Amino acid sequence: MGDQLVFMLQLVITGVAVGGVYSLMALGFVLIFKASSVVNFGPGELVLFGAYVAWATILPMKMPLWLALPVTLGVAILLGLVIERGVLRPLIGEPIISVIMVTFGVASVIRGVLNMTWGSDTRPFPGLFSQEPFHLGPVPVSPVHLWSFVWVLVLLAAFSVFFKFSLTGTAMRATADNQQVAQSLGVSVKRVFALSWCIATVVSTLAGIILGSVRGGVDFSLADLGLKVFPVVILGGLESVAGAIIGGVLIGVLENLSGGYLDPIMGGGVKEVAPFVALVVILMLRPYGLFGKVQIERV
């Protein structure tokens, strides 16, 4: 096994692990879109919120882990409810640009509140997983990456099952398809919206916690990661949970491979821009992604 192969495998494995976290963030996005056709243009801020609240409960407030995690998730659910009831419900039926702008507005408010409460310094995040790398063949893998990927798989499997087989999941899919018909069949659309936003915030919080432990610290740059959600959901398809998984891993691997191989040529920073170049290519060739529903335009 040459060094070149080890290098590439390392990139691929890191990519898969990072991609797992992207998949998780994308899942939050897809859930909101699936249930309410609302696009959330501030996924980064939701992740940031989750990471900071988790940090705040674990470190300054010194809650034990078994209490801190549920409290964090509870706060996340509350945020989802507040956003949905306070901001998105009044805007049902408005043109899409209003909804896009309002999610930017919400993201801005979250960012401001976080900045005001906890400042913008980097906060060290407690390591929830051990730091010793173990070896997958010749390639060193950090257990944090492995654990995060495992957790991501578990969550994604749980959500796939939820959407496909449970009554609530089916109700959510029905609402996404056609709100009026779903309402006429007895689905409470308001509850579906609230539920979808709550799940989205919870999932973003989990992504934030995982990202925090992977990076060892929380700071405002986590929000920029949030925008990487877009290449993932476009690749996978805006309404597809399976697409979020596969898209996330693919984008993670693409990012790392292009960073690893193109950085020396292009002088750095390729990792940041490669997903967006891929995004443009995908939009031109296959805008609905791998698994998305094709939308038919009617005059």
Add this chain to the structure above:
Amino acid sequence: MRCGGFRISYRSDERIFDTAVPVIAVVVLIVALGLAPRYATTYWLDVLNRIGIAIIGALGLNILVGYAGQISIGHAAFLAVGAYSTAILEANAGLPFYLALPLAALVTSGFGLVFGIPSLRLRGLYLAIATLAAHFITTYGIIHWESMTNGVLGLMVQPATVFGLPLDSDARVFYLIYALVVPATFFTRNLFRTKVGRAFIAIRDRDVAAGVMGVSLYRYKLLAFVISSFYAGVAGGLMAHHSRILFPDAFTLLVAIDYLAMVIIGGLGSILGSIFGAIFMTLLPEVLKLSATSLTGVYPNAFGLIASVRDIVFGLAVILFLMYEPQGLARIWLRVRSYWTLWPYAY
């Protein structure tokens, strides 16, 4: 008292100013602008300059988003291209300012043409995401093409010279900026009296139907991007001369969101809306700074919190406007004006 519109000729229908009052108002405004540098402090001249630049940028964005209905989050990228092109054309090609600025605006239009191509295949959400990608790719290009743009170290811009007079003070740049704002506004107003403007509005309302009726979607969607980025190029070039040093940091995604907010809070599809929105968004941080200074007695930490308060206030402004007045400040102004003209009647 006017009641409704009674037109008996096409010419009267197309007039920009129906009565004498708006003409007088505009003349008074222009005279006031001309006298402003004499009476305003440097600080407020700087604010007025930034408002002027924002007006041009907001007009461009409103043409694209408000009138032609193409959602674009890439405006900051176009501003950046305009600013850096102006600076590079002046520094490297040695062009005088009055050639560099139009040429830079044309370069930006070319850019807009390229990044408008996705609009032929995508609409709404997908187009917004494509423009988001365009923004990041452009920013990457600017940061990493260091031989031309100096990357994150910043690019210095020499003051423009007009007829041998260097424009190196805020007052002189003020005249330059507003000498372009006034024609930009009139040009935009005129655009919507023409076939092109009507085509844009048709595309916004129902593009498939417009295509069926014979409006060439291909030509007019691209034209919308081209015109809008021309405005952005001009605004960017003026930014280069206003701040005299360019950093890639001045063109982040937040700037694009600020411009979108200007257009939405001001009023989509309204020229007055673009102007109001530009004024509102530029004055917002200034108002916050003023209140922070006055509150420093009570909250000594007030100044440090400005950034976060600004974010919160901005977000709340966007949310509240979209919830309660989706048609923006222009609509509020229209209501005030109708109340005034029609009193004591309700309509």
